[in-house]
Amino acid sequence: MNTDRIETRLNSFDPKERRAALMDAVTAIDKGILLCDTLSHPTLNMHCHSFFSYNGYGYTPSYLAYLAKRRNFQAVGLVDFDVLDGMDEFLFAAGKLKVKAVVGMETRVFIPELADVEINSPGEPGIAYHLGCGFSRVPESEKAFLAGLRKRANDRTRKLVGLVNDYLKPLTIDFEATAKKFTPGGNVTERHVCEAYRIAAEAMYPDAAERAAFWGKKLSATDADASKWMSDPVKLEGAIRSKTMKKGGVGYIAPTPESFPCIDEMNNFIIACGAVPTVAWLNGLSAGESDPAKLLELHQDKGAGAVTLIPDRNWRASDPVKQKQLTDALDRFVIECIRRDLPILAGTEMNAPGQLIADDFSVPALAKHYRVFLAGANELAR
DSSP, X not given: OOGGGHHHHHTOSOHHHHHHHHXXXXXXXXXXXXOOOOOSSOOOEEXXXXXXXXXXXXXXXXXXXXXXXXXXXXXXXXXXESOOTTHHHHHHHHHHHTOOEEEEEEEEEEOGGGTTSOOSSTTXXXXXXXXXXXXXXXXXXXXXXXXXXXXHHHHHHHHHHHHHHHHHTTOOOXXXXXXXXXXXXXXXXXXXHXXXXXXXXXXXXXXXXXXXXXXXXXXXXXXXXXXXXXXXXXXXXXXXXHHHTSTTSTTOOOOOTTTSOBHHHHHXXXXXXXXXXXXXXXXXXSTTTSOHHHHHHHHHHTTOOEEEEOGGXXXXXXXXXXXXXXXXXHXXXXXXXXHTTOOEEEXXXXXXXXXXXXXXXXXXXXXXXXXXXXXXXXXXXX
């Protein structure tokens, strides 16, 4: 058994190769050929995106379950944007590896009661990132709604590509080709698009100086800054996204109440699938999150039964004042969740290269809440 190739095969686009690699991994672990970590401080990650939406490392659902086993996670959660393509694979892999797991799905919704308030989607009043967690099936009656989420997301990204193509001419990419190349289910995200533009520019402008001049002009930067970005693909793709796709960029599409499903509609779908509507908490610094009790009451009235948060963004800041704001807001939010018996699913997304694989729950800001995070994971994971 070639253990060096197991991880590569687990991240293959070919589902049969992933399944075979998974079974090889199970055998190698059972025989002690592949060893699992013994961590001095327990960890978990309940919010992992896979390559069915975007994972910064190209990880598949099978690999995420394998990663959790090798690193001795207490539990692991799969969360993709707008699709449940990885659900069956992830639950199968977690079962074979004897890892506690939960499947979620993330999307954006419109909340009529907060139409004029920024919540957790910066600069977009009334729009909120929102999850369902605990999926294991999709009834026939709900498959049309699920397909609609995928179509709405892809239509939005396709329109974005058209706008950015017009701006970056002569550099353009083909949406359908990008969908086929970068993600097996064709669920194209802005991050896939940024990578595609970076690669296309390398082919069109093989001379580095010429390419730097192109990006400098298009991204309103000096050639020197563009050259620095080019030496780090993550920074270049971040600059492309920031300058062309986010608010103020040529490809930015301002949301309307019709852009995303209403939260009530989304929660009805989640509940019909036997899952739990889950509040996505950003960091407590927006107007919509400034009063966690009020926000959670609104969500619970609409059926919410859990919350999720990204720990790293709730404490890490170079400015001590900002860090205290974040940690104070986190403390208030956790206390309010405990008061309302709302389990908390904590984890880092891995939806950008360089992000944490798992949070360091030994840091003081997180250590005091780890038992609450673990209890939340244990309540929803199976």
